Amino acid sequence: MIRGLLILSILLVTGLAKIPVEAAISAEHRREHFRAVEFGLGLREQVGQLGFIAALSGFRALVADFVFIQAHVAWERTEWGRVLLLFRQVTTLQPRAILFWDMAAWHMAWNASVAAMNDPAQPRLALRLRAQREYFDLGRDFLERGIRNNPEKPQLYEALGRLYRDKYHDHAHAAEYFEQAAALPDAPSYDRRFAAYELSYCAGREQEAYERLHRLYQSGERERLPTLLKRLKFLEEQLHVPLAERIPDQLPADTPKR
Amino acid sequence: MSELPHTAFSLRRVGALTSNTLRELTRLRVFYVLLLFALLLIGSSFFLARMTFQQEFQVLKDISLGAINILTSVLAIVATARLLPQEIEDRTIYTILAKPVHRGEYMLGKLAGVLLLLAITTLLMSALFLAVLYVREHTVLAETARQMRAAPPDHLEEALRNVRASAFNLNLLPGIAIIFLKAALLAALTLFVSTFATSNIFAVVVMVFVYFIGHLEGTAREYWQQEHGTGWIASTFLGLVALLFPDLQLFNLVDDVVAGTPILPALFAKTAALGGFYVTLYFLLAWAVFYRREL
Numbered sequence: 001m002i003r004g005l006l007i008l009s010i011l012l013v014t015g016l017a018k019i020p021v022e023a024a025i026s027a028e029h030r031r032e033h034f035r036a037v038e039f040g041l042g043l044r045e046q047v048g049q050l051g052f053i054a055a056l057s058g059f060r061a062l063v064a065d066f067v068f069i070q071a072h073v074a075w076e077r078t079e080w081g082r083v084l085l086l087f088r089q090v091t092t093l094q095p096r097a098i099l100f101w102d103m104a105a106w107h108m109a110w111n112a113s114v115a116a117m118n119d120p121a122q123p124r125l126a127l128r129l130r131a132q133r134e135y136f137d138l139g140r141d142f143l144e145r146g147i148r149n150n151p152e153k154p155q156l157y158e159a160l161g162r163l164y165r166d167k168y169h170d171h172a173h174a175a176e177y178f179e180q181a182a183a184l185p186d187a188p189s190y191d192r193r194f195a196a197y198e199l200s201y202c203a204g205r206e207q208e209a210y211e212r213l214h215r216l217y218q219s220g221e222r223e224r225l226p227t228l229l230k231r232l233k234f235l236e237e238q239l240h241v242p243l244a245e246r247i248p249d250q251l252p253a254d255t256p257k258r
Numbered sequence: 259m260s261e262l263p264h265t266a267f268s269l270r271r272v273g274a275l276t277s278n279t280l281r282e283l284t285r286l287r288v289f290y291v292l293l294l295f296a297l298l299l300i301g302s303s304f305f306l307a308r309m310t311f312q313q314e315f316q317v318l319k320d321i322s323l324g325a326i327n328i329l330t331s332v333l334a335i336v337a338t339a340r341l342l343p344q345e346i347e348d349r350t351i352y353t354i355l356a357k358p359v360h361r362g363e364y365m366l367g368k369l370a371g372v373l374l375l376l377a378i379t380t381l382l383m384s385a386l387f388l389a390v391l392y393v394r395e396h397t398v399l400a401e402t403a404r405q406m407r408a409a410p411p412d413h414l415e416e417a418l419r420n421v422r423a424s425a426f427n428l429n430l431l432p433g434i435a436i437i438f439l440k441a442a443l444l445a446a447l448t449l450f451v452s453t454f455a456t457s458n459i460f461a462v463v464v465m466v467f468v469y470f471i472g473h474l475e476g477t478a479r480e481y482w483q484q485e486h487g488t489g490w491i492a493s494t495f496l497g498l499v500a501l502l503f504p505d506l507q508l509f510n511l512v513d514d515v516v517a518g519t520p521i522l523p524a525l526f527a528k529t530a531a532l533g534g535f536y537v538t539l540y541f542l543l544a545w546a547v548f549y550r551r552e553l
Contacts, residue, residue: 003550007543014539015501018532019479022505025528026476032525034514035507057473058506061513062324065317072309096517099312153518188416225410 033096046089055093064093068100071107080112084138091142098155101146109139109163136167157181158191161198171201192216193228200231210235217247271359275367276374283337283375291329295383298325299390311398315424318394319516322387323433327512330380330441331469338372338448339461342548362545365449369541372445380438388426395425432526433515439533440509444469446540447504453547472506475499504536 029035037060044052051063071086087104094100113135122128143160150156161177164170178195181187196216200209213232216223229247236246302321309317345351354364398421406414448465455461479500482493508529511521521529 003547007546010543010546012501018504018535019483019500021532022476022508023479023483025508025525025532026480026505028525028528029508029511032522033519034511053470057470058327058510058513059324060510061320061516064513065320065324068313068317072313094513094517096514096519097316098518099316103313188419189412190416222412 037093037095046092051089060093064090064097064100067093068103075107075111078115080107080115080135083107083112087142091145095146095149098146098150098153101142101150101156102159105139105142105146105159105163107139108135108142109167113139113167136163139163139167152184154181154184154187154191157184158187158194161191161194165198171198172205174198175202189222193223193225197227197231200235206235206238210239210241214247266360267363271363272367272370275354275359275364276370279341279368279371280374283371286337288333288337288375289379289382291333291379292382292386295322295325295329296386298322299386311402311421312424314394314398315391316516318391319430320513322383322390323430323437323512323516326380326383326387326434327437327440327510329383330376330437331444333379334372334376334441334445335448335462335465335469337375338369338445339452339455339465340458341368341372341449342452343455343458343461361548365541365545365548369446369449369544372449373442376438376441376445380434380441384434388430391426395421398425429515429520432521433512436509436511436521436526436529436533439530440506443504443506443509443533443536443540446537446544450540450544450547453544453551468503469506471499472503473510475503475505476507479505508532 026035037055051067054060055063067086067089071083071090074082074086087100087107090100091097091104113132116122116131116135117128119128119131122131140160140163143156143163146156147160157177158181161174161181164177165174175195175198178191178198182191182195193216196209196212199205199212202209210232213228213235216228217232232247235241299318299322302318342351345354351364355361399418402417402421403414406417409417444465447468448461451464451468452458452461455464478496482496482500511529515521
């Protein structure tokens with residue numbers, strides 16, 4: 001009995017000593033983006049009781065993958081409402097996985113939006129257009145939330161740039177997000193080029209676009225790709241650049257043919 | 259023939275107990291978990307073949323590391339829980355303790371045997387997982403290079419870089435080391451529980467509860483420290499949970515490692531030190547209980 005009480009008191013005393021250490025490590029985890037998930041009632045409602053218990057027990061990624069596989073199956077069956085619901089669960093469980101945000105946005109803005117536009121059950125074009133627009137917005141929402149959770153990674157900025165470029169045809173916003181992606185470490189080299197291309201389509205910003213494209217052109221052969229040359233030629237015409245300052249019409253012999 | 263003088267603590271005796279414990283556990287065919295792990299990898303690969311390479315690598319890593327996590331945790335609890343009660347029931351403990359072996363050495367040998375088993379199992383499962391990842395990475399790299407032959411060099415370079423970044427990265431290794439630490443903590447805690455348990459089933463059941471409460475300890479601690487205006491009964495309960503149980507969530511870093519979050523060396527060192535502290539504490543408590551236990 002006395003030994004039991006002694007053991008209990010040792011546990012309590014060491015417990016008092018370990019609490020500040022555990023709290024400090026826990027705070028460091030949050031600073032370093034570990035365990036970014038809040039285990040609240042919202043998550044419980046989204047993933048169900050079993051999923052919630054599994055996620056609590058250290059199998060959050062496994063639950064997220066299981067839900068992701070369900071979302072993949074729902075996509076194959078073109079059950080768009082279910083795809084949306086399941087991807088919301090996946091991204092809540094694994095907010096640091098870029099792939100899940102990117103996939104969710106792609107399914108909404110590219111696949112579901114096309115399906116909505118070609119919906120044979122909806123004869124009215126205005127309603128189909130509205131549904132398509134709503135799916136674009138859902139895709140954008142996934143990417144914006146993904147960026148808030150992963151501000152240091154370029155992939156989602158790039159995906160948002162593509163969404164603005166290809167779906168909203170909003171070149172100013174597309175240029176802005178490609179530029180933000182390019183400014184981050186580990187960004188692919190083409191993000192800077194993409195930002196300049198998009199800027200070249202923005203009315204009133206031709207001079208800025210020309211200067212950027214020209215800088216890229218001068219930075220070396222590697223950047224002198226057909227689209228860059230084409231946009232640069234277009235802007236030279238638009239801005240009436242003196243002939244002597246224009247880039248040569250013929251591609252240099254060593255320019256890679258792509 | 260000259261005999262070595264009997265010392266209070268002998269690494270040789272602990273080593274003999276360790277190898278004996280390991281041999282005994284191996285005879286229980288605990289390595290069947292490896293077979294289970296391999297089956298899981300093969301089974302999941304059928305589904306993964308339908309996905310893109312990023313999805314495939316992400317799910318492969320999550321499933322493999324999740325399986326290593328669950329299998330080592332279960333093995334740590336089940337293998338340790340049977341050690342003491344079984345030896346008492348079989349009466350083999352009397353033949354050991356009748357020899358000049360201290361109870362502390364006996365306990366240390368038992369714990370070291372389980373830890374060695376966990377280390378071997380973790381290493382084998384990790385090697386299997388990394389081999390599968392390596393093979394898939396090289397297959398995907400070759401496929402990507404073939405498909406993008408006509409693409410600009412920087413696009414191809416970027417695509418290959420993406421494949422490599424999605425597959426193996428060095429951060430997986432500290433992640434696996436932390437899984438082992440969690441299993442070691444659970445083994446030491448199970449050894450402590452088994453010193454006062456009457457049967458191995460009792461120890462396993464207690465440890466299952468401890469496992470779940472341990473994962474909630476962080477939440478309990480935060481509520482307790484923030485004093486959300488709960489009544490004194492709830493506050494005392496939360497305080498006791500926070501004081502008596504280890505925070506097992508601190509050892510669940512691998513989910514975020516797979517998602518691309520690196521474990522910084524300082525954070526790894528602190529987590530490892532905390533794990534080491536718990537293993538030592540629970541071993542000393544187990545020793546303290548077992549030291550005067552009537553057998």
